[in-house]
Amino acid sequence: MIVIEDLRKNYGDRKVLDGVSFAMERRKITHILGTSGGGKSTLLKVMIGALKPDAGRIRYGDMEITNLQGRQLDPYRKKIGMLFQHGALINSLTVAENVGLPIREHTGLDDNIVKIMVKMKLEMVGLRDFEELYPAQLSGGMQKRVALARALALDPELVYFDEPTSGLDPIVASVITKLIADLNRLLGITCIVVTHAVEEAMRIADKIVILYRGKVLAQGTPGEIRESSDPLVQQFITGNPDGPISFRASSKDYREDLLIG
Amino acid sequence: MKDLFGYAGRKFILYLQDLSSLVYLFRETLQQSLVLLRDGKKLREAGILKQVDEIGTQSLPLVLSVSALLGIAITVLISFQLKDMGALSYIPGFVAVAVFREIGPLITAMIVAGRVGAAFTARIGTMKVSEEILALETMAINPVRFLVVQRFVALLLALPALTLAANFTSLLGSFVFSSTRLGIRADTYVREMLDVLAFKDIYSGVAKAAVFAVLIVMIGCYRGLVVEGGAEDVGRATMISVVSCTLAIILFDTVMTTAFYG
Ligand SMILES: Nc1ncnc2c1ncn2[C@@H]1O[C@H](COP(=O)(O)OP(=O)(O)O)[C@@H](O)[C@H]1O
Numbered sequence: 181m182i183v184i185e186d187l188r189k190n191y192g193d194r195k196v197l198d199g200v201s202f203a204m205e206r207r208k209i210t211h212i213l214g215t216s217g218g219g220k221s222t223l224l225k226v227m228i229g230a231l232k233p234d235a236g237r238i239r240y241g242d243m244e245i246t247n248l249q250g251r252q253l254d255p256y257r258k259k260i261g262m263l264f265q266h267g268a269l270i271n272s273l274t275v276a277e278n279v280g281l282p283i284r285e286h287t288g289l290d291d292n293i294v295k296i297m298v299k300m301k302l303e304m305v306g307l308r309d310f311e312e313l314y315p316a317q318l319s320g321g322m323q324k325r326v327a328l329a330r331a332l333a334l335d336p337e338l339v340y341f342d343e344p345t346s347g348l349d350p351i352v353a354s355v356i357t358k359l360i361a362d363l364n365r366l367l368g369i370t371c372i373v374v375t376h377a378v379e380e381a382m383r384i385a386d387k388i389v390i391l392y393r394g395k396v397l398a399q400g401t402p403g404e405i406r407e408s409s410d411p412l413v414q415q416f417i418t419g420n421p422d423g424p425i426s427f428r429a430s431s432k433d434y435r436e437d438l439l440i441g
Numbered sequence: 442m443k444d445l446f447g448y449a450g451r452k453f454i455l456y457l458q459d460l461s462s463l464v465y466l467f468r469e470t471l472q473q474s475l476v477l478l479r480d481g482k483k484l485r486e487a488g489i490l491k492q493v494d495e496i497g498t499q500s501l502p503l504v505l506s507v508s509a510l511l512g513i514a515i516t517v518l519i520s521f522q523l524k525d526m527g528a529l530s531y532i533p534g535f536v537a538v539a540v541f542r543e544i545g546p547l548i549t550a551m552i553v554a555g556r557v558g559a560a561f562t563a564r565i566g567t568m569k570v571s572e573e574i575l576a577l578e579t580m581a582i583n584p585v586r587f588l589v590v591q592r593f594v595a596l597l598l599a600l601p602a603l604t605l606a607a608n609f610t611s612l613l614g615s616f617v618f619s620s621t622r623l624g625i626r627a628d629t630y631v632r633e634m635l636d637v638l639a640f641k642d643i644y645s646g647v648a649k650a651a652v653f654a655v656l657i658v659m660i661g662c663y664r665g666l667v668v669e670g671g672a673e674d675v676g677r678a679t680m681i682s683v684v685s686c687t688l689a690i691i692l693f694d695t696v697m698t699t700a701f702y703g
C-alpha cells in the first residue's frame with residue numbers, strides 16, 4: 181500500500197495541495213485525474229521525495245517517504261521509476277547511454293551485459309533502432325518512450341507516470357497506454373499515473389482518484405466513478421464546459437479585478 | 442531610506458545563504474571526488490580527460506595569444522622609463538616576476554572564468570530547468586558526482602597548466618620584443634631573468650591558479666544548480682556567474698599576493 185495522509189503544499193499563498201488523502205494498492209494501476217495546473221506534478225514530486233510538503237505524510241511499505249532526506253531516499257529511489265512529463269532525458273547522452281545510465285550507476289555489471297539490457301528495454305518501447313541518436317534528434321513521443329525505457333532500466337516495482345500521453349498523437353498515446361497496462365498485468369509493476377486523459381484512465385485503471393482544488397473530489401473503480409451522481413464528477417469525466425467547474429483559475433471576482441486593475 | 446536598509450539587508454542575507462551553500466557544495470565535491478578517485482570504473486566513465494580537453498586545450502589559443510600580447514605590452518610600458526635611466530637590463534627580471542606572481546594567473550583565470558565558468562552555468566542551468574537534474578536525483582544518482590566532480594578535477598589540472606603556459610608565452614613575447622626593438626641581447630635577457638626569478642614566484646602563481654580553479658568551478662556550477670524557471674533565467678544566471686567569478690578571483694588574488702609577498 182502507498183498511503184497519502186493529509187498532504188498540503190503551498191507555493192507562496194497559492195494552495196496547490198490542500199489536504200489530500202488516499203491510498204493506492206500495490207500491483208495495481210491507479211490514475212490520478214486533475215485539471216491542468218491542478219497540482220498533479222507537484223503531488224508526484226512530493227511522492228518521489230523531490231519536494232517537501234508543508235504538512236502530511238506518505239508511506240510506502242514500511243518507509244515514510246516524507247521523513248527521508250538526501251541519501252536516505254536512495255533505497256526507495258532504486259525501487260521506483262519515474263516518467264517525467266517532458267521526458268527529462270540527459271541531452272548530452274545518446275539514447276543507449278541514457279537507458280544504460282541507472283544500470284551502470286547502480287550495478288557492477290559488465291559493459292556487454294549492460295548493452296544487452298539496454299537493447300531489451302528499448303525493444304519494450306519499440307525503439308531499438310535509435311540507440312545512437314541524441315534526445316534532441318527524437319520527436320517528443322519517442323523521447324517519452326526512451327524515458328520510459330530508462331525508468332524501467334532497473335526493473336522497478338513501482339513506476340510513476342506524469343502525463344504519459346499528453347502531447348502525443350492518438351496512436352502513440354494508445355501504444356503507451358497499452359504499455360502501461362502490460363507492465364502491470366505481465367510484470368506486476370505498480371503503476372501510478374497522473375493525467376487529464378479521462379478515457380485512458382477509464383480503460384486501464386484499477387482505481388481512479390480525482391483531484392479538484394487541492395482536494396480529493398472522488399475515488400473508486402472506473403465503474404464507480406462513471407456511476408457517480410456528483411455533478412462535479414460527471415462534468416469532469418464528460419468534459420462538459422458548462423457545469424459547476426469553472427475553467428477560470430482565478431479566485432478574484434472578475435469585475436472587481438477589472439475595475440481595480 | 443528604511444527601504445534601502447531593508448533591501449541591503451535582504452541582499453546580504455541572500456549573499457550569506459549563497460556563501461554557505463557554496464561551502465556545502467565544495468565539501469560535497471571534495472567528498473565525491475575522493476569517492477570517484479577510488480573507483481576506477483566510474484573514474485573512466487566520468488570522462489575527466491575529455492573535460493580537460495574541452496576546458497584546457499580549447500582555451501589554449503585564446504590564453505596564449507592574450508599572454509603574448511600582454512608580455513609585449515608590459516615590456517613597452519616599463520621600457521619607456523627604464524630607457525631614460527639606462528636601466529633596460531631590469532626589464533627581464535621585472536617582467537618575469539610580474540608575470541609569474543600576478544599577471545599570468547590573474548589573466549588566465551579571467552579568460553577561463555568567462556569561457557569555461559559561464560559554460561558550466563549555462564550547461565548545468567539548462568539541465569536544471571529541463572528537469573534533467575531532478576531525473577538524476579530520482580534515479581538515486583548524485584548530481585554533484587555526476588556533473589561537478591569531473592569538471593572540478595579537470596579544471597584543477599588544467600588551470601595551473603594553462604597558467605604556466607601563459608607565463609612562458611608572456612615571457613616569450615617580452616623576450617622577442619626586447620631583443621628586436623630594445624636591443625637587449627638574448628643571453629643577457631635570459632641571465633637577468635633567471636637571476637631575479639625565484640622558485641617561490643613560480644609556485645605561488647601555481648597555487649593561485651589552483652585556488653582560482655576552485656572558485657570558477659564552484660561558482661559556475663552552483664549558479665547553474667540553483668537556476669529556477671526557464672531559458673531567460675539561465676541567461677541571467679550565466680551573467681551573474683561570470684561577474685561573481687571575476688570579483689571572487691580578484692579578491693582572492695589580492696589576499697594571496699598579500700599573504701605571499703605582503
Ligand atoms: N516551483 C513553483 N513555484 C511556484 N508555483 C508553482 C511551482 N510549480 C508549480 N507551481 C504552480 O502550482 C500549480 C500546480 O502546478 P503543477 O503541479 O505543475 O500542476 P499540473 O501538473 O497538475 O499541471 C500551478 O498553478 C503552477 O503554476
Ligand SMILES: [Mg+2]
Nearest residue numbers: 220221265343
Ligand atoms: Mg504537470
